[in-house]
Amino acid sequence: MQLLDNKVEFRKSLLSWYKEEKRDLPWRHTSNPYYIWVSEVMLQQTRVDTVIPYYERFIDKYPTMETLALAEENELLKMWEGLGYYSRVRNLQIGVQEVVESYGSEVPNNRKTISTLKGVGPYTAGAVLSIAYGIPEHAVDGNVMRVISRILLIEEDISVPKTKKIFEDVVMELIDKNDPSSFNQGLMELGATICTPKPKCLLCPVREYCSAFFEGKQEELPVKSKKLKKKIIPVASFAIRNEQGQWLMKQRPSKGLLANLWEFPMVELKGDATPLEALIEQYNITPIEPDELISFKHLFSHITWEVKSFLAHLTGMEKVPEEFQYFTSEEVEALPKAVPVLKIWEEIKNV
The missing domain is CATH 1.10.340.30 (Hypothetical protein; domain 2)
Known part of the structure; x- marks a missing residue:
């Protein structure tokens, strides 16, 4: 050579x-x-x-x-x-x-x-x-x-x-x-x-x-065979605030995708269910006044999330599942969050 x-x-x-x-x-x-x-x-x-x-x-x-x-x-x-x-x-x-x-x-x-x-x-x-x-x-x-x-x-x-x-x-x-x-x-x-x-x-x-x-x-060059198309998963994320101005969040499982990071209530969208219907079905949470925030794609190595996000509110009477906790804005700021949650949080701060 x-x-x-x-x-x-x-x-x-x-x-x-x-x-x-x-x-x-x-x-x-x-x-x-x-x-x-x-x-x-x-x-x-x-x-x-x-x-x-x-x-x-x-x-x-x-x-x-x-x-x-x-x-x-x-x-x-x-x-x-x-x-x-x-x-x-x-x-x-x-x-x-x-x-x-x-x-x-x-x-x-x-x-x-x-x-x-x-x-x-x-x-x-x-x-x-x-x-x-x-x-x-x-x-x-x-x-x-x-x-x-x-x-x-x-x-x-x-x-x-x-x-x-x-x-x-x-x-x-x-x-x-x-x-x-x-x-x-x-x-x-x-x-x-x-x-x-x-x-x-x-x-x-x-x-x-x-x-x-x-x-x-x-x-x-270099020769590189094309990767298989990533699976696309549509999801909806709800930034939900209570009457005291606190935000509802949960920690992801300790194993798997985005392990142990904190997120707003998020649901996978399947069939003809609307985002709100999917939220109610999965978590039995019924927020009021949901307003659409931003939509974006988030790429992982093997899948792509198509994210729709919403800003919504809960009354003091609404019960939430035990895996969720309420946090002040300062506490949310301090929690470790994945990029999709950061994007939504930044959007909320600009609303």
């Missing part, structure tokens, strides 16, 4: 560009493996611009692994509120607890051991090892696969799990053993800013090594 014949020049071009052009991101000012770990977990399925303020608040709140290990779940979920995929922060805390209890608060510095920690997959392990410890280990994510597939004209389907091994092997052959941190971050940065789904080839520092560019196939 042309690239492998020129890998020294490829490395030099990539590292030179990265050191000149890299974005100034807060986690790039540290080699603390715990901080790197936190940043990588936050960056999974979340945009960099969104992550920055969360990362800074999180590290300020939990500056050491011991502080995170001892954090209460409600407080932790509140700190993560709006980032979504809440299992990430639960797994992060469990993994950190393992490090504190079993490894004397020292994040393991080898792939075999660090990979046993809860929530640490091959990519996170490689990122922490290379960035924090300077160990030449692969850290292959979607950005890296896009870059490498174009450089080497790899046409295997990246949605097939076993294909990832091809890219891991290539990275291990190419990686700069003197500066694996900059090499891995350079590949990630290139995929995030230049070698994007619509590539900016004229700005690319390694264009001369790119087989896909010379064959005009850069926009056809």
Whole structure:
């Protein structure tokens, strides 16, 4: 392969560009493996611009692994509120607890051991090892696969799990053993800013090594089979206030989707039932004066909620199911809530 014949020049071009052009991101000012770990977990399925303020608040709140290990779940979920995929922060805390209890608060510095920690997959392990410890280990994510597939004209389907091994092997052959941190971050940065789904080839520092560019196939790669369509579930959420101005809310179950987060009464819409009819049938709650608020879609990895929301009221005589509690506006503000509830709550505050 042309690239492998020129890998020294490829490395030099990539590292030179990265050191000149890299974005100034807060986690790039540290080699603390715990901080790197936190940043990588936050960056999974979340945009960099969104992550920055969360990362800074999180590290300020939990500056050491011991502080995170001892954090209460409600407080932790509140700190993560709006980032979504809440299992990430639960797994992060469990993994950190393992490090504190079993490894004397020292994040393991080898792939075999660090990979046993809860929530640490091959990519996170490689990122922490290379960035924090300077160990030449692969850290292959979607950005890296896009870059490498174009450089080497790899046409295997990246949605097939076993294909990832091809890219891991290539990275291990190419990686700069003197500066694996900059090499891995350079590949990630290139995929995030230049070698994007619509590539900016004229700005690319390694264009001369790119087989896909010379064959005009850069926009056809990487090959990725289409995902199955997500199941669409219509739901209705009712922000219900009593005569004292308190809000009716319940906590979701401790297992499953959005576990332990707080929400307004919400019902799945089936058949021809109206939202109000569905609410009465499921919870035997009959609010008065329901006014429609906002409608929106909320995407999960496997389903999509089509949400209709309503603002309504209850009289003092109305009984509510025991799983519900009333909260003042200040208390609602402090509860950990999922993004759909946050959207509704923000809308209410603007009414």
